[in-house]
Amino acid sequence: MHQDERIAIIGAGPVGLTTALGLARRGVPCVVYESLSTLAREQRGAAFHPPTLEMLHELGLGEALMHMGLRIPVWQMRDRVNGIYAEFDLGSLADVTKFPFRFHLPQHYLSAALLDELRRHPLVEIRFGETLERVELEDKSVRLIFSTENEHRETRVPWVVGADGARSTVRKTGGFEFDGFTWREKFLVTNVHNALETLGYTGTAYVSDPDAWAVVLKLYDDACDDLWRVAMPADPHVEDEVLLEPENVQRRLREVLGSDMTFSVAYSGTYRVHQRVADTFFKGRILLAGDAAHINNPIGGFGLNGGIHDACNLAPKLADVWEGLAGEDALELYSRQRRTVALEVVQKNSIRNKNLMDEHDPNVRLRNQQAMHEISLDPQKSREYLMETSMLSSIVRADQIC
């Protein structure tokens, strides 16, 4: 069997590529395996929080990223019928972060910038078109079994990082548990070429409504100015083909945005949303990061950000172990720190956000909105809320775990 002394990373999504760059910057050789023949360009994560920007800058990506993207300091909470009930300004955190704004950039731009950087790095190899079929844990190594178009191949590596997304083969064949639940409704995601500023939206808005809530984000696109994402709930009993019929998408957009504008729909798709966290992020010689380790609903934009935080926590610890500067307890610590944050911050806040947006009881809804309104007006409470929702306090929380 082929023996490879490099660290293997499964998945060339944003988390796998960030892990590879973190290792390479520390002089650790690695190989990334990706089943697709090129980078994914799906319509997914698009909002970066301040600590993520700090980490990407530390990795040397600042210049590549900052000439793209949109800086969005102010975000709104709205009731679909009654309008804005709270606004928050990340500018008030300028004393704690160099990046006091949300940065909107579809994640495939980040992946492309990472790939560019990695391709220039002699310690990194990226192998597209290779699908991991299973992992087998051995005493001091892991056996990886791959399929390519024409053959099966096995290789033995000292460590493997599973960054292979929500359906992770590393997680499933490595014997990890992935407990949690699936939301009842589907999510309908659209991108539209319309100037939603004209309807009063700032670049990020959360619209509450029991049946027609929405997340509204202005997106960066290198080819046009007006691109917005609108994500909303869809009936799980209706077939996708019906949900995605142009007139149904148009009707739903008018309903959630309260406008009779004609929407120029550039993309629409549906997906199921889960809340799950792996039982550990480290077992034997196997590590999990990103969606392979934890998944959540997209309200609040924690998934991609949390995955990059995993990568930036893991890479230096794994480099230390690789160089003999630390024992495997460093990897136990990675798992403890990041799993705790996944449970205490990401799961808790994403579930709270969803419940706040689709509360059915009108009295509870009004009480919740009144509470958020009061938080937004109180400088101390609003600061705490911004620290939590921007994930800045999650980094402090992880650092407290030893």
Ligand SMILES: Cc1cc2nc3c(=O)[nH]c(=O)nc-3n(C[C@H](O)[C@H](O)[C@H](O)COP(=O)(O)OP(=O)(O)OC[C@H]3O[C@@H](n4cnc5c(N)ncnc54)[C@H](O)[C@@H]3O)c2cc1C
């Ligand atoms: C509609 C939507 C909106 C979202 N919005 C946000 C947001 O605003 N902010 C945010 O933080 N997050 C958001 N997310 C979540 C975010 O997209 C994910 O958390 C992020 O993509 C996770 O990155 P990853 O690298 O862990 O996994 P992925 O991006 O899923 O990458 C995994 C890679 O592994 C490859 N792979 C899989 N299996 C194998 C195998 N067996 N062998 C080899 N390769 C394999 C895949 O092809 C893929 O390229 C959103 C998600 C969705 C669906």
